Amino acid sequence: MSKKAIVLQTTLELITKQGIHATSLSQIIKESGVANGTVYHHFKNKEEIITELYLMLTQDFGTVVMRNTPEDDIKKQFTVMWLNLFYYFVNNPLAFIFSEQIARSPEIPQSLKDRARQYYGEIESYFKKGVKQKVFKSYNTLIMEELFFGNVVSLVKIHENEQVKLQEKHINQAIEISWRGFLKDQTII
CATH class of the missing domain: 1.10.357.10 (Tetracycline Repressor, domain 2)
Structure with missing residues (x-):
């Protein structure tokens, strides 16, 4: 699975468990295990991740x-x-x-x-x-x-x-x- 796919999957898991507002970008980064720079290479912010998802x-x-x-x-x-x-x-x-x-x-x-x-x-x-x-x-x-x-x-x-x-x-x-x-x-x- 690509790093981008991992970020999307992690976001899906977190959002379905706790909601959009309770899910922060820092939590997505931490839970996905993907480096900050890699996440920011694919997405500008949490809203962009949610849009793509x-x-x-x-x-x-x-x-x-x-x-x-x-x-x-x-x-x-x-x-x-x-x-x-x-x-x-x-x-x-x-x-x-x-x-x-x-x-x-x-x-x-x-x-x-x-x-x-x-x-x-x-x-x-x-x-x-x-x-x-x-x-x-x-x-x-x-x-x-x-x-x-x-x-x-x-x-x-x-x-x-x-x-x-x-x-x-x-x-x-x-x-x-x-x-x-x-x-x-x-x-x-």
Whole structure:
């Protein structure tokens, strides 16, 4: 792992454990074991580290969601997208915590959030295509994306809290409930 990657990983670990304000640059340097000069070679300050970390994770989310989606079947695409994000969060708990606690907080400036939207272009296109094909209700695609994301997050929280011993049938039920919420005609399957 490169020194830059070590700094980013250390920052992720510290921020998810104690928050942005409680994490100082000196603590990041100390915990990462990377020399001051090396850190400053890659980043001007803590805000620049957080910006890069935020953009990196946002790009991961956008890429992971669309990975291996089938070309022509909109419902299969939805299922694959849903499962991709669910398992990404289950297998990357720090990314999940960051997404929930940090990325959606007012501590991340709106200008950075707007900049990161570029990584969700394929997801937005998917929902626009579904609306255009009259499979989905004609809703604002940003709202659709957020609701999709929120449905996945809700199941991840159930998994994390072990409120229900999740089985494949529960995951499939959650996908079906989510899918039906977007459908224009509830008889379409």
